[in-house]
Every structure is written in structure tokens, then in C-alpha cells.
Amino acid sequence: MDILISGLLLGGTYALIAMGLNLQYGVARIMNLANGEVLVMGALASFLAFTAASISPLITVFLVAPLAFATSWLVYRVLLLPLVRRARTQGQLEVDSILATFGMAFILVGTMVLIYPELFAYSFLAVPVDVAGTTVAANRLVAFGGAVAISLALYLWLNRSNAGLAVRAVAVSPMAAGLVGINVERISALAFAIGGTITAMGGVLISTFVTLDPSLGVIFTMKALIIVIMGGVGDIRGAIVAALILGVVETAVATLIDPGLTLAAAYTIFLLVLLFRPQGLFGRRPA
């Protein structure tokens, strides 16, 4: 029980880390290596707002969203679209976007170091809450709530709205999407921007219980990539399920076996999933 609850909470955190990237990679076909840095940016914003102006992260989360959306949109239109347009194959785009977003990650880290080079440490809702007999931190619970709300909203949007249908169509086949009158570039930009927004919002929520510094982004990027791949590229359910599995497995291993083996366990699960379902939990077979 203990393990399950803590594990699910951790899984919620992972979902926050991975959902945005899943949209960006699944729909806009950009393997965004600056994903972690965007998350840390969100955390930095939250930290500065909290310490300098005593703004609660729960407010910052909504302040950050439009900003992240606008910048991500711009980044896609200005920096990434030229790469998408010139790429002849998916492989070429992958290489180009790895190089470009790696550069962006550097730029973001460099910028954050100029703004605030030390640890972003503040305390928000660090109070115990009892959930079915397990003590958990309120801030983690809030973040979990955020993860649930965001994934629910995302799921409904993707499956119930016209724009969501278009997003899924682009994820499946950009070429075919163009042929049914979907403006692929606009939808891709939209998906990329929403992905960036979710990641930045995740950063705000995560900063309430994780102490970060400007250089930690790469850790989140790696985790996010693993979750996205494990869940199946372009599938929101997959990312969420994979995140929860990882959360529970890591907690179980840390509690029952040895905390030193959590990451090893995570990778083992990852490998097992890929060996038995090479396309990821909810992924599509390669055509």
C-alpha cells in the first residue's frame, strides 16, 4: 500500500516530465533535447516568483503557461520549421533536431546560469498528509493532482475536439494529414507549443519538492525520453502508464531491495518492455 501510493505519486511526477515531450516528439517529430531545460526554466520562474514576490507556485503555474506557449510556438516556427522543411527523411530530421535542440539546451543553461547560478530552494506545502495510512507530502500530492488534471485535459482535447483529432492525425501521418486539409505546420507548432507549456508547468509543480539548479535539465530529458519511448511515441496514455509503472517499480525496489538499485531497475523494466513490445506499451507497429 505504502509502496503503491508513493510509487503512484512519483509516477505522477514522471508523467509531468514526459507528457510534453511526447507531444513534441510524437506529433511535431522533434526529439527535443532541451526538454529538461524548459522544465528547469519553469522551476526557476517559480522559485524567483516565490522568493522575490511571494507568489505561490499555484499561481505561477498559470503565469508560466502562456509564456511557455508563446515562446515554444516561436521556437518552432522560427528555428525548427526550417529544419522540418528541409529534411528529406525522418532520419535527417531526427539528426538535425538532435543537434539543434542540443544547442538550445546549452543556450537555456547558459541563460539560467546568468540569471541564478545556485540551487533553487524554497519550501511550499511541505507538510505531511495522510493518504490511506501513508504519509505523503502535500506538495507531491498537489503535483500529482496537476498531473492528473493536465493528462485528463490533454486526453479529452485529443479525443474529443476537432483540433485534437487533427493532432492525432498529424502524429500518425503528416503526409496524409495534409491531404485531408489539415495545416500540418500549424498543428505541429501547436503540439510543440502545448508540449513546451506542459513541461514548463510540470517544472513549476516539481520545483515545490525537488531542489534544482540550472544544470540539472539533462537528467529530466533522459527520464522523459525513456518514458516516452517506453510508453510508445505519440501516445499520451502510453506515457502516463509508463510513468506510473516506473514510479511504482522504482519505489518498490527502493523500499524492498535497495535504493541503490532504483535506476538499474528502471532501465531493466525499460529494456524488458522494449524486448517484448519493441514499439512501446501503446506504440504503433512501424509501418
Added chain:
Amino acid sequence: MLDINGLTVTYGLHAALQGVSLTASKSEIVVILGANGAGKSSLLRAVAGISEGTVSGEAALAGQSLRQMKADRIVEAGIAFVPEGRGIFGDLSVWENLMLGAYPERARASRQENLEKVVALFPKLAQRRNQTARTMSGGEQQMVAIGRAMMSNPDILMLDEPSLGLSPLLSGELFENLSRIRETGIGVLLVEQNAKRSLAIADRGYLIENGLITGADTASALLNDPAVQKAYLGSG
């Protein structure tokens, strides 16, 4: 309706299409015949706005130029395209494919009406509405692709080798269906290898060789032209 004028497509240094002009109207089937690599697909892809090459020349639908438009605007203008290899959403259901067909604004109002037309034409699509498109057989996928194109309420439907890989039975059905589509008032611009069958249902035809139009006539005239018979009807 669709007027193509001096259309040229080049891939790098190679000119696949060199100043091609042709027209297609509503309620007619126009077939384009040509050897492999003659530039037929290049032509359709350029009109549909998904050419990988450099396009120059003019293409207009009802007087509205399509040249500067992206694929999605062209669909909006009234041209639907079924590419070689069908280009359906393999991972979505049959029904979702059809619904996506009605994504363009011009098609939203008449969605129900078009859906009825499509289902009347391909009853199987209604039976298999929840099947993942990828798991359908080749012929069924072709129905999905054509049905989806019709859902966008087009004035002109362009098809690139729709009978490729279909069994004799299914390709027979396909050509019948094309005639029926014409009856609904849609113009059909068709690229086919199966010259005999396509000329049999077509109103007019064009011959294209090495990127140039080398002949244009009514379908029946083409069918009886000895040169055409030799080159495209395999009467040897």
C-alpha cells in the same frame, strides 16, 4: 474547372515534367496514361501541393490559382487526392479516417450528406467502421482512401494508380465505382496503368511521355488509336 497550364516540375537538375497543360471538369473522368517515370505522379503531386521538387507554371481551380497554396488550402479549394500507396491513416479506425476526410471547412456542413454517399458507394466501410485501417486488405484500404477523399466534398478527385495491387475482382469494382462517383457530379482525374479498363470508363484521356503531353483525345478515340494500342494496351 481544373486548368493546368505549362506546369514544370524539376528534381534537382532533372526535369520530370516540362510544361504540361491539361484540363478536367466536373462530372467527367479524365485519364492520364504514360510509361513509368513519365511524370504522372509528379503532376498530381504538384497539383495537390505535396511535390518534393521545384514547381513552376500554373494550376487553377475555377479560376483560383493553386500555385502558392499548401496542401491543406488546396483541399479547401476543392481538390482531393488519393496518392500512390493510398496515404491513409493506418493507425486510426476506418471511421476516424472518414471523419478526418471531412476536416476541411468546405466539407463540414455537408458531412452527413457525404457520409451517406460514401456508405452507399462502399457499404463495407460502414460494416468495418471500427477496424484499424492498416489491418484492412489492399482493396479495402483503397476504399477507405477514396471514401475519405470524397468526404472532403471535392469538385475534382485525383487518383494515382488506384488499381495497383488489387485483385481482378476488386479492380473491376473500383472502375465501376469511379463511374458512379462521376454521376455524383465530381470530376475525376485518374492516373492508371490499366489503360484498357480506365479508357473504357473515361471521357477523355491524355498521353504523357518524358514529362511532355504527347497526345490528347476522347477516350474512345484513344482506345482505337493504333499507336495507343501498341504502347498502352499491350496488343502485342
Added chain:
Amino acid sequence: MTQGQPILHVESLSKRFGGLVAVNNVSFQVLEHEVMGLIGPNGSGKSTTMNMISGALKPSSGAIILKGQDLTRKKPHEIARSGVSRTFQLVRILPELTVLENVIAGGVFGHARRWGKEVETFAAELLARVGLEGQSGKPVSALTYIDQKRLELARALASEPEVLLLDEWLAGLNPSELTVGIDLIASLRQEGRTIILVEHVMDAIRSLCDRCLVINSGARIAEGTPEDVLSDPEVIRAYLGDG
């Protein structure tokens, strides 16, 4: 050339994808020097059968035996070495290799293995054989569609296979090209190659096959000479239509 002994035995072959039975308990034999047609409606399991013989798919049950050698559980490269060559339903050429290298690729690792000057000479001969002489230095992207098909055929021949699998090799050719294609396969038949042919082009089936197997929904519905099976009412109903 006269037909010889059976060299390929397919016994009770089945393939299931989840709930779908794509190939259902199919058995047949292929004789040496024979061209056997495998026809049937779309989705009837032809490609799946070919994929199992070439090892691309693992059979769910049944056996495939080539010249006494059990290929059922073998990997594709092992099967290729045992003497099975194939082309693909959608042409698959190696885009970054030259025309000649594409053919060499077939002759280095497969059934008959050559290397160095020897394989180059042999590959050049094969290119001439399929009508591509003088094109060996070209990048493959410069080839027309039919030439790409020729190239794929030359690659498949380069290992001197015991059995050649052609899956809709003629699809997409226009009538005049089709004539050329049919002639090319006919000349292979003359040489005494053993071929399994999947086609929807009835002219080709009629003129090329010694014998035909018709399947529908994964199961055999007819077998015999092209004339016989193509006039079989069941085959007409399921496959040909009355058109």
C-alpha cells in the same frame, strides 16, 4: 525445361496474427524447374505465405522443407543461405549503393557466395541478363521504376537460389512494360529456375505458370493448371469476378 523432383515442401502451414488467421493450414509442393503461381484475393495470405518461406515471419504451425532441410524455425539469413531468394511487394533497393553494388549485395552472403573480382564480374553479367548493361556505375535513384524492378531481380538471382520468390514483381508496370517483364520471367523459366510467383495480372499467370495454387482467406480453394483454376467457379466468384 522439364520439371524435376519436388524440392520445396510446405506442410500444414498456418499463421495467426492475434485473432486473425492469415494463413490456415496450407500445404503444397514446388517442383524443381517449375513456376508455381500463388494467387488469391487481396488479404488472402499470399504475402504472408511468402514471408514465412523466406523467414520474414515465423509460422504459427506447420513446416517448410527445402531439399530435405527444415527451414521452419530458421532465421531469414539462414534461409537465404539455404537457397531461397526473394523480391519485395514494394521494391526495396539499396539507395546509397550503386547499381552494381546492389547486385553484388545479393551475391556475397547468400546461397552461392562470391567475393572480389569474381562477384563483380558475375554481377555485371546478371545486370546484362536483366537488361541493365551499361548502368552499373549509376546511383540507383537514377533508375526508372521498371529498371529498379530489374535490379531487384538481378540481386535476387545473384545468390543462384534454389527457389526464387517473386511477390507482385509485375505490379505497377504499364502494359508495354508488362510485356517486357513477362518476357524476362519467361526467360528465367526457360533457364529452369524454380519460382513461386504471386501476381494479380492474369495475363502473366496464364503465360508463365506451370501450375497455380489459389488461396482465399488463408486456405486453399483450388490447385491446377492456370486454365483449370481460372475457370473454376469458386475462383471466379472469390477472385476474378465476372468482369
Added chain:
Amino acid sequence: ADPIKIGRVVHMTGPAAGGDAASHSPNVELWVSQVNGRGGLMVGGERRPVELVEYDDKSNPAEMIKAVQRLATQDEVDFLLTPWGTGFNAAAAPIFAKYGYPQISVTNITDEIEELSERFPNMFFTLGNTTGFVEGLRDTLNKLRDNGAIGNKVAMVNVADAFGIELAAVAREVLPAAGYEIVFDKSYPLGTADLSPVVKGAKATEPDAFIAFSYPPDTFALTEQAIIENLDVGAFYTAVATAFPAYAGKFGSKIEGNLGAGGVNLDLEPMTEYRTAFNALHGNQPEYWAAATYYASLQVLEQAIEGADSTDREAVTEYIKANSFDTALGTISFDKHNESKHYWTVGQWHDGQFNAVAGVGVPVAVEPVAKEGWN
């Protein structure tokens, strides 16, 4: 007059950046502004200003080596400041030695001091050694045990990285030898997202003391989890970053009585002077551990240059070995292994300040007290 060129390699980004930004950089700024405020260092009868040349290595040792080489051979700096981190100081040692620069290392905690100083006679050690640190912790625990504040049961965790592994390995010998029973002993990887299983596991063993040989992000995470879980122990120790003002900034009064690596004696007059000057320049407090020692290392360099009355590196190195220096830590000198046996090992938070409660060769102003809950 001719400026004296001083080189430094900074970790602006990467895993070592946070430590550098907290313990080194602001002190370098402070020292340069003070020295140049005086008109420079007094050498050969004239004041020569200090000119700083800095490069960023992004926490990459290969980059650092290149940058140090560049400082030595291209910029031809007169002196080099030492980099942040044990590994970086080790990697830099051969180059410092090759060009004869004195290397007054600070953030460099190791038990290999003897061997290193033999190999690199220019290398000095100021922040203590691994065993010293663990012994300081043991002595602190002993005092608390003697007071009856804690019993013998110790839960120990460590970050599975060189620093944490090394300290934990020493502790596994030192603590049992002093009669402690290690009831919980686990490591966790750097970058672990959720440390609640660790704290829960430790709590389940009902320890009297909790010891974590931790790094900055996990120092924060472990403390927060302990608060959430209400881990009620008489001694709660975390390692690197406990001494950072950000630690108090985050947890406020809840960390009253927390123990941690480092600490300084706030009653020492030179320490107060240093902290006041720091605050005047930067508008905040320096951290309570290596910052003062790093500043002291700069003072040592300053006094050695002026004392040797030369920028000759050999002369300065000899001067450092032979003399004692008045620094923010008080008067310090180096033993035959170039080690300054003047350092604090354990500090404790009290009223928003982190006071040393154990040290080697330095006065300690306060005695450790038991931690009484998380309020």
C-alpha cells in the same frame, strides 16, 4: 605598476557549478575587490593590482586541464587559484606542479594527502581529510550520547558517488569502533527523484541518529522527507549544502538543531570581519563552510606573495610552507604533508546560524545539542 595576473577555472555549468557558485566565486570577487581597493599587492616596493583571468570548463575535467594549460602557457598568469572539487584538484595537480604554481586546494577532501603531497610538493590541503570529517562526526555523536540525547543506533545513508562512498566507507569502520550500531546502511544514486523510501526505511529501524553523506539536491530532499515523515532523531546530519544559507532559506526554523558538514566559528573576530565584508559586497551571507576557507586560501596566497616579496612561484611556495598566516579562520599553517590542520568538521543550525560544533586545530564556540523535533 604591472598587474599580477591570476588565473582561475570556473565551473559555470554542470554538476560542480552549484558548489563553485556558492563557495568559490563570490569570495574571489570579494578578495580581488579588496586587494585592488588597497591598490594591489605590495611587491618589490610597489603596489601591483590583481588582474583576474577566468575560463569556464562546464564541470568537465578535460576542459579544465586545457584551460589550466592555457592560463599557464598562453596567458602566462603569475598564480592560479584552485578549482572546486576533489576530482578537479587532483586532475589539476600535475599541471600546477609542472609549471610550479602553488596549489592551495580547498574543496578537496581526501585521505590520500600524504601520497599526493609527496608527488606534488606544491599542493596544499586546507579543508581536512575524509577520516578527520568522520571522526568529527563521531566526536559530536559521542557528546550527544554522553548527554543522553541519543543512543547507539545510527541509520546511515550515502549518495553513491565517490565522495559519499568514501565517507560512508570510513564511517563503517569509525562508528562501530566507537560503539555505534549501524542499523540502516543504504546508498542511493545521484539524481534519485524520490527519497521517501530511503527516509521511510531509515525511520522503520527506529534510529537514534540519522547520518546522510549527501550532495546538495539530496541534502534538501532528505531533509524535506524527514520533516514530512517526522523522523524523530536526536541527531540529524546531512553533508554538502547543509551549510548553505539556501538550506535555512528553504526550511526556516524547522532545521533548528540539524547537524551538517562544515560549520564555522562565528565568534572569531576575523571570521566576523570576513562575513561583514562579504555581506557588504554581495548583500547576502556566505555559506558556513568552505567559503571562509576558500577566502582564507586567498589570504594565504596574498600574504605569501607579499611575504616573499616576489611573484616567483617557487619562493612563494616555500614561503607558504615555512610560515603561518592570519586568515578568516584564525592563524593557520601547513604541516610536513602540506596539510593545514585547522578546520571545522561538523556544524549545527541554531537560530538561523550554522555554528561549528567540532573541528581540528580550531576553536569551537558551541557544544552540540540534541535535535528536538521539526518545528
Added chain:
Amino acid sequence: MNISALAMPGAAALLAAAACVPFVADGYWLSIAVTVLMYAALATSWSLFSGPTHYIALSTGAFFGIGGYLVGLGMSDYDQSFWAMAALAPVVATALAAVIGWATLRLSGVYFVIFTLGLAEMVRNLVSWVQNNFLGSRGLYVLTDLDETHIYWMLLAVLAAVFVFGWWLGRSRLGFALRILGNDEAVARHVGINTARTKVLMFMTTGFVAALVGAIVAPRYYYIEPNVVFSPELSFVVVIMALLGGTRKLYGPLLGVLPFTLLWEVISVSFPNATTLVLGLAFLLIVYFLPNGVTGLFGKLLAGRSS
């Protein structure tokens, strides 16, 4: 014919010239040269596998780390000589590469990329855990009498060996199989190539070289920390340098490493306070203005001159 006739003596002359660098370069330039050689060896061997197969392996950091770590561990804790450990480390890494190669064979494309990216993390964690629980070391010092000159020569030898191997590979069946595999794996299988074995073999080769390089440069670091030797950044940098140079030619990666290292250096020196930021900008510029890497640019220049 002309060019290849010149290639051998040309390469030999180049090698001889490179061997003399330590006699003329001062410490700084030598350390740049060491860096160049290190990355050149890593990037070239990386592209032997990843170039033709298009499998972007991000495992360099893992194998490099194993090399450095084993040297540190052996010398610090087991009193082994540097030479013994430098010989052992690549063998261990190769064995590990074999196991991982077999386990991940079914992964293609991006799945393989991500797995290899995680590999360095996983190995670092396992190694740390083992050390923590069973070895309990006290800091891994690599104290040798080797200086940068020796390291330079060793790396040069490794690089030369990698080039010779690459040259041989380009003419061998294995190399040809690799090219086919990179074009179309299904075709490769059906023409009789044991794609699994081919991939694993090459993966092992890159693992071997990376570990060897890691072992050789370990004395340069003096102190081995898992979180430094198992750096994911290294994996990325190697890939980026190789892609920048172009992976189609054997010398491609070298053409990436050289300008990249120098650019990196220029930026570090010119923008000491914003190195990372400016590097990021430089990266973007490279991606936009050098889409085909340095060899692509070369090709263009050559084509431009001949036409």
C-alpha cells in the same frame, strides 16, 4: 586511382607529422591536441558502427567510463599496474557490449538511441552500487608517471589503428554487409546477412575503442569519479562531432573534431562568462548553415571548383 596511390604514403607522412607534435607544441597546444585525438578516436570508431547503420549510439560515455573506472579501481584498490588495467578494461567493455548488443538487437531506430543513452546512467549506477556495497573504496586515484606526451602518443596509436581498421573494413565483407544493413535491414537479412551478429560485432568494436580511450586518458584525470567518467555529455559531443564532420567518409569525423575543438576553444576564451550560451548559439548556426557537415561543405567546394 591517383588519389588512392597517394593515400598510403600521405597517411604515413601525416602520422609521422602528428607523432612529432609533442616536440613542438607547448603544454596548451599539446592538451588541445590530446583532446582532438581523444575525440577523433571516439568519433571515428563511433561512425564505423553508426555511420553505415544509422544507429545513433549514445553509449560512448558508458564504455569510456568503464575504461577509466576500471583503471582507477584496479590501480587504487588492487595495486594493479596501469598497463594491466588498460589492457583489461577494453576487454571487459567489449564483453559488456556483446551482452548489451544481444539484448538490444531487436530495438531499432530511436529505441536503440534512447536505450544507449540510458546505458551510461545504468552502468554508473550499478558500478557505484557495487563499489559502495562490496568494495568500499576510498577514492580512486590513478597515479602514474605518464604525462600528456605519453597519452598523446598512445591516443595517436589508437587513432591510427582505428583508421587502419576502418580502411580494412571499407574493403571487407563485414563492411559491405554493414552498408547493406544501413540501407535496408530487411533486405540485408534476406540476402543472407546475419544482421544480428554484424551489428553486435561492430557495437563491440566501438565499445572496445571507447573503453581503451577511457583507460588511456584516465591518468590525465588523476582522480576517477563515476559521475565524471560516465558522462552523458561525452556521448552527445562525440555524436555531434561525428555528424558535424560527416560519417560517410572515414576521415569525416576527424574533420568534425578539429574545427569543433578549435571553435569550442575560441568560444571558451572569448566568452569566459557565457561559454555555454555562445556554444549553444554556435551549434544552432552550424545546424542551419552546414546541413551536410564539414565533409558536405568540402564536397560542395570541390564540386564548385570542378564545374
